[in-house]
Amino acid sequence: MGNKISRKTDENNCRTSDMDQKAEAKMGNTISQQSDQPKRPPLQLASEPATEKVIEAIIEANDSNVLLNVLKSENLTFSEKTGVMWGLHYCFDRTKLTWRDMFWIEDQLEEGGHLNVVQYLRFIHYNVSSLETYWETESMEKAIEGDIKTRWLIQREICVNQHKQSLQQQLDSPPPYHSTRQSSQAEPSSKSEVTQQLDSCNQELKNLNKLYWEHQNTLHQILSKWGNGAARQAYDLLRKTDDWYLNKWHVQDCKGRKGCCSRPYGCCERNRETERHEKRGHCTSACPCCVKLKIYQEILK
Ligand SMILES: [Zn+2]
Ligand SMILES: [Zn+2]
Ligand SMILES: [Zn+2]
Incomplete structure (x- = not known):
């Protein structure tokens, strides 16, 4: 049992480090692509400590409900939410969220009346898919x-x-x-x-x-x-x-x-x-x- 757990942990560690490398490579691509598209909004909001913390919590939770709750939260301003959305986009591979999860989140936000947030999320999706x-x-x-x-x-x-x-x-x-x-x-x-x-x-x-x-x-x-x-x-x-x-x-x-x-x-x-x-x-x-x-x-x- 112990072996099994540690093997699983090892597997997870391997997978995580492998994914980190892939994510880094992908992020490198995304950032280099970004330099070709100067119109894209700057990243400074995502690098603010509070926003960064939220992004890390979402990645750690590996659950689309957590991201949904953040985007619905009344404790964050709209500007902070846009920072989370852009920040998360640039490390999307680390979240293990799929596009299907993102569409589900869009539907939930729309049904819940969070219209500015869902429109902004769509704006990001529209911008990133060339x-x-x-x-x-x-x-x-x-x-x-x-x-x-x-x-x-x-x-x-x-x-x-x-x-x-x-x-x-x-x-x-x-x-x-x-x-x-x-x-x-x-x-x-x-x-x-x-x-x-x-x-x-x-x-x-x-x-x-x-x-x-x-x-x-x-x-x-x-x-x-x-x-x-x-x-x-x-x-x-x-x-x-x-x-x-x-x-x-x-x-x-x-x-x-x-x-x-x-x-x-x-x-x-x-x-x-x-x-x-x-x-x-x-x-x-x-x-x-x-x-x-x-x-x-x-x-x-
Ligand atoms: Zn008139
Ligand atoms: Zn008119
Ligand atoms: Zn007229």
């Missing part, structure tokens, strides 16, 4: 561009619909054909011109409807080919709440493009005038409110 990153970046770009195109199509539809309503009101009111509401298009002066513009509005709405459904099909194909990597998981989680797009980055982006977020009207926070599923979102170049403002500014020049 092959996955390549495919995921391509899919992510296409999905984001697709999302913008959906908003453009819907906002253009609203624009055309508003102009159509204005034309209809002009037709119903006695001549001369003065608009009763603000329109983003040039005002027609005769009944035949109004009718002509109404026809072109109807034609454009028909085209936009066709383009919308074709685009939804393309978007579906992009999302179904994307796979289920860290970036896709993060993308899906972000979109689970209705207000996901109102985070400071997206609002800043809309402000930067001089969209409605740069004015105190709250257009992006409300439902837009559409029956489509995608009622809310930031401005594109087709936003009716932005288009009208641009036209008025041109007139005032």
